[in-house]
Every structure is written in C-alpha cells, then in structure tokens.
Amino acid sequence: MTAQGPAFDPVTLQILWSRLISMADEAAAALLRTSFSTIVRESNDFATVLMDAEGNSLAENSIGIPSFVGLLPKTLRHMLAEIPLAELRPGDCLITNDPWMGTGHLLDITMAQPIFRGDKLVGFAGATSHMPDIGGTLWSADCTEVFEEGLRIPPSKFLIEGKENRELARIIRGNVRVPDQVMGDIQAQVTATSVCARRVLEFLDDTGLEDLVALSATLQARADAAMRKAIAALPDGTWHGTVYADGYEDQETRIQCALTIAGDQLSVDYAGTSPQIARGLNSVMNYTYAYTVYPLKCALDPLTPRNEGSYRAVSVAAPEGSILNPRWPAAVNARHLTGLFLSGALYQCLAQIVPGMVVADSASPAPRPVYTGRDNNGDRFSQVLFGSGGMGAAAHRDGLNTTAFPTNSGSGSIEAFEASAPILVWKKDLMPDSGGPGQFRGGLGQEIELEVMTQESVRLSLIADRMKHPAGGLDGGEAGAPALVQLQDGRKPHPKSRSTLQPGDRLLMHLGGGGGYGDPRARDPAAVKRDLADGYVSPEGAQRDYGVTP
Template identity: 35%
Template sequence: MTVSLPQPRQLPKIDPVTAQVVAGALNGIALEMGHKLARMSYSSIIRESEDFGAAILDADCQQLAECAYSTPLQLGPIPGYMRGVLKAMAEEGEEFYPGDVILHNHPYYGASHGPDIGIGIPIFKDEELIGYSFTTAHHLDIGSSSPGSCGIVDAVDAFAEGLQFKAVKLYEKGVQNRQVWRILRQNIRSANVVVGDIEAQVAACRVGEQRFLELVEQYGLDTVLAASGELMAYSERMMRQAIERLPDGEYYAEGFIDGFLDDPDPGKKDLKIAVTVTIDGSDMTIDLTGTAPQVDDRPINMPFVGTVDIAIFVTLRSVLLDTALMEYVPQNSGLTRPVHIVAPKGCLANPIYPAPVIARCCPGNIVADTLMKALAQVAPRNVSGGIGNIKVTSYSGALDEDYWVYMDITEGSYGGRYGKDGMDGVDTLYANTRNNPIEDIEAHLPLRVTRYELIEDASGAGKYRGGLGSIRDIQFLAPGQMSLEGEGNKYAPWGIFEGKDGTPGAVQVFNPHEETMEDLPSKFPCRKTKLGDTLRTVSPCGGGYGNPLERDPALVLEDVLDEFVSIESAKRDYGVVIDPVSLKIDALATADLRQTMAG
C-alpha cells in the first residue's frame, strides 16, 4: 500500500470563535488521554506523581494540544520524540501504516532519557497521514545494569542504561508484534507493572486517535489545521512581544553541578553550566558555550533534544509569559519559534553518543536555574532566587519471586521572587511531579516512611525568603537495595538582589538498631540494604530575594510562629528582635538593630 505523505495545503481563513472552539476540543482530547493513562497505570510514578505526557501533533510534528495535568519534562519533548521516530524510520527505510503503534525511547533520537518511553500512533484519514497521538511516561525499570530507572549513576555508556528502542513497532498494520512484548517481559524487572503501564499508554493513544478523527469528521481537516495554525501564530506572537519588551544585548550567568564529589577525577565534579542570552528584537538565542565537557562514562550528560531544550523553553515561558501577570497563552509549538539554542557538541548539554544520560534530570534543573539567573538582569520581577534541586531514589528488592521496584522523589524548593516567598517542598522547574502519598508507599511496598517534613531555619533570607526544602526518611522492612541521583549537596541555591543564599542538601544512611550514621554524596550507585536500614534525603532550601532588612517584621514573626525561622535567625538575618517569652516583636529594639545592621 502506498501512503500519501502530508503535502502543503491552502488552508481557509479561520474566525477567532471557531479557532477557540477547536482549541477547546483539542485540549479536551489531550486531557482525556491523560486521564485514561493515569487511571489505567499500575505504577505510582504515573498514577500518583503524574510523571507522564499526552499530546496531539499534526503531520509536521507540531504540537497542537497537551494534557495540562502532566509534567513539562514529559510533555515538552513529544514533538522531538516524533521527529526522532521519523528520522530513525527513514534511516531504516521504514514507513507508517494505519494500525501501527510505535515504541521509542532513544535519547539521541529525541527521547528525554531511556526510562521515559514514548508510545505513538499515526493518525490516518482516507489513507492520508494527518497527525499523531502520542504519550510519554516514566517507567520503573527499563532493564538497566542495576534495578530501577533512577540512580543508575554508574552507567558507563548508553547501553548500560537499559533497553534501547529506536522506533520499534509494537503493532504493525493492527497486528501485535508479540516478539517485542516478549522482549519487554523477559528483560525488565517488575515486568507486570512496567508492561501494564505501556499498555495504558497504548490505550491512551488510541483514545487520542479516535477523538482527533471525530473532531476532523465534525469540522473538516482544513478547518482543524487552520484553527491550530492560528493558535500557534498567536502563541508565537505573544512570545515575540514578550522578548521585544526586553532590552537588546547579551546577558551571562553560570552555575555548577556537584557531579561526583567522591570521585578523585576532577573532570567528574564541580561542573560548570554556562548560559549566554542574546536578545535581538523579537528573537532570543540561548548559547551554552562554556559549559563543561561531557563525562564519557557517567550518566549526568543531558540530551540536547528532549532535556536541554525543554529546560530552556519551560523557563522562558514561566518567566516571560507568567500567567499570574497576564492572560493564558496556549501551549503549542508556536512558543518555540522565536528561540534559538546553541550548545557545542561534546559538552554536558550536547553529548556525543553513546555517552550515558539517564541521570540528566537534576543537571537539567541547573540549566534552567542558570538561565533564570541570566534573565534576572532583564526581567528582575519575573524570576526567583536559586532553586533547591530534587533527589530521586530507586528502592527495590525481591519478595519471594516477586521483584518490586519503587521510585521516590524528595521534593525541593523555589527561591523567593518579587512579592512572594519561595514555594516549600515542591518538585522544581521542568519536572513538576506530584508528591506520592505515604499511604500508597506503605500499602504496596516493604518500606516505611518514618519522617517527612519541611526543613526548619535553613531557607535563604530575603525581603521574600527562599522556600523550605523537605527531609524524608524511608526505612527498609525487608532486605533490598537502593540508588540515588541528586544535586545541590555542595552548591547552595543562590540569593538575588541582596537576598542570601539558601542551604545545600544532604544524604545520610543509618539503622535505628545501630549507632552509626554515614554521610553520602548527592548520588550513589546501587547498594545493598538490610532490615531497618534507613535513607535520609535532605533537599536544598531556596535562595532569598531582596534585602532581608526590608522584610516586614510581622512576616518574620509569622515565620517564627510557624517554626520556619528561629528567634535567633530572625535577629541575625532579618534584624527582628522577638521576645522569647511573649513571642512578640520588640519594635524599638528591632528599629535600632536594623539601623545598625544597615550601617
């Protein structure tokens, strides 16, 4: 069968009302896909934390709509996934047919990293390819050298990170490729859960395919594409207007990632992220020249397409099109048109295959964080102080013959921003997953959460204080193993505009039946555990925004009463004197102290 490829078409002029009606229908399709995926999934990382993406693309891989409930790091890369699929298929002389379902997770062909599996369905109408229904999701295991899909920080190359699927068909012309499903079941730990999640992705894609065809049947393909084109043009126009409001010029910032602090090789730690923002009218270039070279045998490199570009796009949207300050701008491919990204081949932000990349999440957060620092020079009221990065742990073990795997996130924090304190205990920047309830963990796994709370008296002081990170203790109720990836144990989140730096994070392991406590770095490979072993993960606390002496004393008192800030810190950092008995502000003493501290 010969499939007609998408051809340039003359689209009708669309009125604003019809465009908005079609946009609402497209968003409804993406939301239904997301709900279907979340409700059918087996694993908590998809079901509870919503670490998935769902979107509808046109035949040119432009994103028409996305599920707003899912995380940016899953949604944003979807056009790149699909372009990578088409590139891989072209290399092999493959083509799409009605009834095909594609499996794809290759991080050098658009995927964010191996565990984020993409499932796509080409949408045909009368043998014409008109679009794609696509989902992504983070899976608990992908057959890597050690259990789980995070903390694989000793992977020496991309092959050690797990199974690689480069545009492999799960179904071809509607017929299930049974051998691929057998490979999945035979090579993945906790296979029932992972394969069940993949089946949920397929089901969600089928919903998207069906609903998109119904929409095309109702309005006609030309009308749907014309409405989508109008919305993409609108999003592009709004982004260009936001860029034009900034002064032309070059703006530079740099940040650092821990890397492997316990490694004697200086090329594997204290690694620089360099960002130069160039504004020229309504165009913006983000240049990462000066970023540290890739680490050939450790997986903290970041795919240029799928991680680095998404960190940049999400940050720019958040800073320049803040929905708290302006009307909502539709999320689609039009937003990325004014932005150009440059990263030298062979650096951390544009590695050369087969450099490993599976632990790219936390370094990518530093790319976003450093970009925000550069933008502070031109958009000071739209940025926050430095963010407190997350930590991601893989817990696993065997109960009888059942292999269990669990992925847990210790939430981080945001820095203070103009008019607001930093957010406490949240996933940050482009990851943005939800917290997994303790009840869900303890009901399904041989783990017990013995401590989970905000960190007191550690946020960066400022007119608007930094957010509080979180501390989490998880204890093994049976022997198992664990591994960890994270950042921020050495480099504290930065303060801004006279705000103070936040505090770094920490990792410790101990057993309540013993008297020892071991300090660990921000990332460690798989290590065995015994009954009672407990991992404590401490996230960094966000940087402050503005001079702490300008903070309203009443807000400082409120923080003291909430036990966010101690009486001693209130006096030392904010110049606010609080009586320890009455817990009231001594106004005269505060005024005198602030005058003295101000010099």
C-alpha cells in the same frame, strides 16, 4: 460548529484551541487511570501531545512534565526517518526510548499513534512516560556508558494494525525487573493515544474540518506571535549567567549561559559549559532544549497555551561534547542532575533585564532514592520516591514550600508508595530555616526518613545533588539550605552511586530550600513573626537572618 477556510475568527479559534487541549488532557487522564506504576499515577512523570500530520504539536496536556516540553515532535520525526509515512497503517503505534531521539534517558518511553480519517493521515497522538525499570544497572548516575543503563528500543512498531508486536513485547518483558508494571504502563500509553485519536476524529466530524492543516498553522502562528511579542518588549543585548553543580566526586560541573535578545528573537548559547563526563550526568541536546525553552516560556509568556509555535523564536546551542550536548554513547541516566540547573542560569540572565519576572533558584534536583529487591513474599519490586525541595522566592512573594521547579514531579501519595514497596516512611516534615533568607523567603525544604522493611538486603541507588551548591538567591537574597543524605548511624552513602541496605536500615534525607529574593533585613517584621508562629523560622533564625527578636 463549522469553520470555513483557513481563517478563523478569534472566538471560534479559542473554542477550538481549548477543545484540542481538552483532548490532550483526556488522553492524560486515561494514562493516569490505567497506568500501573506510581511514577505515572502519583509522581506525574508523563506527557501527552496532539500533533498534526507533519508532526507539529497542536496541544500538550495541561500538567505534563516540563522535561518533555516540545520533544515529542522531535522524537516523532526521528521515528518517521526510520519508519516512513508510507509504511504506516491505521492501528499502528510507534515506540522508542533512544535517549538522543527522545527525552534523554532510556527510562522514558515515547509512543506515537498515527490518526487516519479513512485513508488520509490527519495527525498523531503521542505519549511519553517514565518507566519503573528498563533493566541495566537501575536508575543510577554512576554508569560510564549508555550501554550499561538498560534496554534501548530503536524506533519500532509496538502495535501493527492494532495487534501487539509480540516479539518486541517479549524482548521488553525479558529485560526488565518488574515486567508487569512496565508492560502495564506501556499499554496505558497505547490507551492514552487511542483516546486522543478517537477524540480527533470526533472533533473533525463536529467542526466540519477536513483535516487539521489550517487550524494547526493558525494556532502555531498565534503561539509564535505571543512569544515574539514578549521577547520584543525586552531590550536587545547579551547577558550572562553561571551556575555550578556538585558533579561526580571531585569533578564539579559548570553551566555557562549567554542569553541574547535581538528584536523578537532570543538565543541561548551554553559555550563554556563543562565537557561531558564519564558518568550519567550528561544532558542530551533534546533535554537541554526542553529545560531551556520551558523556563523562558514561564517567565516571558506564561498565559498563552503552548504548542510547536511557542518555541520558534528561541534557539538553543550547546557545544558538542559538553555536558549539555554529549556525544553517543555517553551515560545519560541521571541527566536531570544537570538539566534542572538550567533555569538558574537563565534566570540569572533575565534578572538583569526584568527582575520582577523571574524567581530565585529552586532546590531542584532534589535527592531521589531508588530501591529494588524482593519483598517478604518473594516478589520483585523497584520503586523510586520523588520528593521536592523548596521553590525560589519571587520579587513579590515567598517561595512555595516543597514545590519543585522547573520540574513538576512530586512524591504523590505516601500510602501508594508504601503499598508498592516494603519501605516505611517514618517522617516527612518541613525543615525550619531551610528557605533562603530574603525580603521574600525561599520555600522550605523537607526531611524524609525511610526504613527498609524486608527480610533480606535491598539495593539502593541514590541520585542526588545540591549538597555543595544549594539553591542561590537573587537581588541580595541568600541561598536555601543544602541537601543531605545519610543513614541512621551517620554514615553517608555515595550520593550518585549504588549501595546495599540491610533490613531495618533507615535513610534520612534533607531536601533543600529555595533561594531568597531581596535583602533579608528588608523583610516585613510581621512576616517574620508569622513564620515564627508557623514554625517556618526558628527564634535563632529570625534573629540571625532578619534581625527580628522573637
């Protein structure tokens, strides 16, 4: 197929766009198949992106995690500010995990490979994934500065003309607890970007295009136009939303949101949000941006494929020095304990304008336990269990059970988790009555029980919230069940700190339910009886919340 000049007819454009997305998806498949850690293989904590020669995203993989949405181009521009284009050669691959340049904490490594066609730079292939370890004090929320949280890799060349930068690789290996897993995942990112680069060259040969310039401009303009059309259909004005998080001990945090629509432009201002905290709950501006634009895209323009143009009509501001835009060197390791609350504030605003287009609050962030120690063979392990609470209900349907939003990470295979660490999963059950009551019920949360199977003690780092502030409902819907973390004897470890577990200790976690939508007494009695039959609602819950006698 050949496209002549900068103009593309709609059919050709859709075919080309779909092929670009398939390239990003093929790169994602390569990353999944070659990665070492369950964080990538099972929990979906990664993204792959194809960018043009100026670093604008053309296509993102279909199932990439939302916390990376729109960020790889920003990270690439930081990289190129330190490693200029003139210094790039075929076979190079750039790397960094700087939180303020990338996705907000040191555990996410971003890599970008320049794509050359002959001597001409035609694009970049990028990948970001969450590492199983980055040294420091584990993945935790209780550090006070970023220096404690692990190894920082400034923008560097991991590959130099196709050859590994051995000194950099040695530094990384020497600073992490599970070096084989970490280096395996980094090499998987190299594989992913290489696959994407090869497919781009094949694409240019097949289409007869000299480069991606005209196609990139057209696709970005199309994505921009789609988002602007969706925004322009809304009334002008400013709306406000507020959500609260548990924060750290007695330091409760607040997110204050003002959403303004003016014609085909939408701006979000987080003025009034809590100041940054001396713990790892701070969300850098990149992460705040990602978890602002993604929920808006889901609500307003869910069907158009996303690229750099999708977000041009949206501006995001947060006060410097706030928990949504902290000053370096703030601790940021558990920034998702703040960023995942943004969709709730945004949807409070949109619910005042277009209530049918948003969902009630979801039970994210759900508790995450990080275990590290030595197994019974003396080998080091570091393993995290990703789990999901319930999703919020919509104006026309119940929330999804144990489904995360706005993130999309999940636990994956329990067998794979148990094979990677000496932790036994005794229970993983839905919790009756955990979904917020409403005309449409919030999605159910789950109960998980884990036992330490080692012969020596292990370190546990808990990263949890939603104990005090469960997922709220909308339009008369009620909140879902709160989260809970405790040991088998009833003791409650600190939800955002590190502790020691002994062999045989069992950790019990409740991952809360999503918020309900609409008045619970308006729920169809037949739906309540189906919930009773399925075990989603108890007889007591049916009577108490819905006025339905079993």
